[in-house]
Amino acid sequence: MSKGKKTVWITGASAGIGMETSLLLAENGYRLILSARRKKPLEELSEKIHRRTGTPAWIVPLDVSDRIAVDKAVGTLPAEWAQVDILINNAGLAAGLDHLQEGDINDWERMIDTNIKGLLYMTRSLLPGMVERGHGHVVNLGSIAGKEVYERGNVYCATKHAVDALSRAMRIDLLSHGIRVTNIAPGLVETEFSLVRFKGDARKAKDPYRGMTPLNGRDVAETILFAITRPPHVCINDLVITPTAQANSYYVQRHE
Numbered sequence: 001m002s003k004g005k006k007t008v009w010i011t012g013a014s015a016g017i018g019m020e021t022s023l024l025l026a027e028n029g030y031r032l033i034l035s036a037r038r039k040k041p042l043e044e045l046s047e048k049i050h051r052r053t054g055t056p057a058w059i060v061p062l063d064v065s066d067r068i069a070v071d072k073a074v075g076t077l078p079a080e081w082a083q084v085d086i087l088i089n090n091a092g093l094a095a096g097l098d099h100l101q102e103g104d105i106n107d108w109e110r111m112i113d114t115n116i117k118g119l120l121y122m123t124r125s126l127l128p129g130m131v132e133r134g135h136g137h138v139v140n141l142g143s144i145a146g147k148e149v150y151e152r153g154n155v156y157c158a159t160k161h162a163v164d165a166l167s168r169a170m171r172i173d174l175l176s177h178g179i180r181v182t183n184i185a186p187g188l189v190e191t192e193f194s195l196v197r198f199k200g201d202a203r204k205a206k207d208p209y210r211g212m213t214p215l216n217g218r219d220v221a222e223t224i225l226f227a228i229t230r231p232p233h234v235c236i237n238d239l240v241i242t243p244t245a246q247a248n249s250y251y252v253q254r255h256e
């Protein structure tokens, strides 16, 4: 059944980096557990994976910020899916781009609940199994916003700094258990990310990518594949990946 194939649980699988990573990993022989809040796109993705690879994915519709739902989802996995080798904490969002004094507290709660608490709930639920088996890999989707802060980024940047800190902290706490922890920190990636940040305003959502070639979901997926295919004695700690036209959060080369 699953002999030799590693099982990966990826959150936020229904779009963008999550969807591209799911497809790429499935094509590279991994068994996928796909999570996201919406069931329909997960079903479509699972069917696509089945068509392309002959192996269906297991879908778990889930809001990672719902602590009880996360525990239940992990606790009720069928036996053949219960040994998760790799957790990819990809679910996350930016909501709003306002000065702190004008920020919408509901946006802050959503970002903190998903980007920090959701990542923690998933990790806390799956780590005991990895510890028991003596191996595992946690890949956290951080951001360049976890390395720098920029105007109006405030709470989003704070959540991604938390992801960065938690990745480093996990690496220490899990050291004696042979579990790898990787932080992937992308810069400008053109996905639904910007549309969510600007609450569906397509014109504003395009602005960060104007006059330059941003990364796409596949670029980040390939980086994740690289990290998880290193030999067992190698742990990629932290990777910052930007478009060639981006030096950091402030310097972007645009042709206009």
Ligand code: 8X3
Pocket: 142, 143, 144, 145, 186, 187, 188, 189, 249
């Ligand atoms: C996404 C990258 O630059 O919008 O995490 O913060 S950025």
